Amino acid sequence: MNDSSTPPASSDHATETRPDGARLQPAKARARLEDSIRNLLEAVGEDPDREGLRETPERVARLYLDLFSGLYEDPRRHLEKQFSTDGHSGPVIVKDIPFQSTCEHHLLPVRGKAAVAYLPDGGRLTGLSKLARLVEGYARRPQLQERLTDQIVAALVEVLRPRAVLVMLEAEHMCMTLRGVRAPGSLTVTLGAHGLWAEDLAARGEILGLMKS
Numbered sequence: 001m002n003d004s005s006t007p008p009a010s011s012d013h014a015t016e017t018r019p020d021g022a023r024l025q026p027a028k029a030r031a032r033l034e035d036s037i038r039n040l041l042e043a044v045g046e047d048p049d050r051e052g053l054r055e056t057p058e059r060v061a062r063l064y065l066d067l068f069s070g071l072y073e074d075p076r077r078h079l080e081k082q083f084s085t086d087g088h089s090g091p092v093i094v095k096d097i098p099f100q101s102t103c104e105h106h107l108l109p110v111r112g113k114a115a116v117a118y119l120p121d122g123g124r125l126t127g128l129s130k131l132a133r134l135v136e137g138y139a140r141r142p143q144l145q146e147r148l149t150d151q152i153v154a155a156l157v158e159v160l161r162p163r164a165v166l167v168m169l170e171a172e173h174m175c176m177t178l179r180g181v182r183a184p185g186s187l188t189v190t191l192g193a194h195g196l197w198a199e200d201l202a203a204r205g206e207i208l209g210l211m212k213s
């Protein structure tokens with residue numbers, strides 16, 4: 001593989017800020033999370049100082065920092081390392097990428113599989129593992145499946161400038177299986193497309209077929 005002559009995307013991608021410009025700080029978040037979990041235990045009538053719960057706020061704070069670690073990175077940075085295509089002009093598809101997310105309405109797990117495809121523009125390729133890292137970075141946040149799909153598409157478009165992108169996510173939402181409507185086994189499928197695969201349904205169908213095969 002050759003080093004790309006393409007300049008990397010903006011280094012602003014390495015850190016992310018809230019819309020108000022404040023930097024997200026995991027250390028501060030951890031202390032606040034611990035307090036919040038303690039409050040939650042008290043609110044449900046538990047004693048956070050009893051032996052079994054004493055370390056729970058700290059454990060759960062760590063858990064949430066892990067589940068929401070995508071809030072502390074800009075996943076677009078994973079696409080910055082690029083290679084030349086060496087003439088390859090066909091689609092690149094990585095499928096069966098497992099992901100774990102959190103439904104932003106109920107803070108319950110969402111687990112699924114992603115398939116990510118792009119059609120290089122003749123100049124830029126990214127590492128295959130970077131597609132899975134991109135999915136993970138956006139999944140590890142409070143999310144909607146539709147937004148997660150769109151963010152993955154937008155990142156690929158912005159950084160790789162490919163001729164086409166297609167992203168398909170299939171996921172089980174625990175908020176639909178453990179509670180509420182209780183529909184275990186139900187799967188939500190979302191699709192995001194850009195460029196040729198948004199415009200040409202026959203071309204999109206061919207890629208979808210490969211994603212599902």
Ligand SMILES: Nc1nc2c(ncn2[C@@H]2O[C@H](COP(=O)(O)OP(=O)(O)OP(=O)(O)O)[C@@H](O)[C@H]2O)c(=O)[nH]1
Nearest residue numbers: 103104105106143144145146173175176179180181
């Ligand atoms: N569109 C979309 N909806 C989601 C996602 N995750 C969870 N939901 C839905 O968000 C909705 C929230 O609905 P509400 O009526 O405010 O909450 P609720 O009373 O707990 O809803 P029920 O789950 O129907 O009991 C539910 O229909 C969930 O199924 C997602 O990723 N995308």
Ligand SMILES: [Zn+2]
Nearest residue numbers: 103105106175
């Ligand atoms: Zn939910």
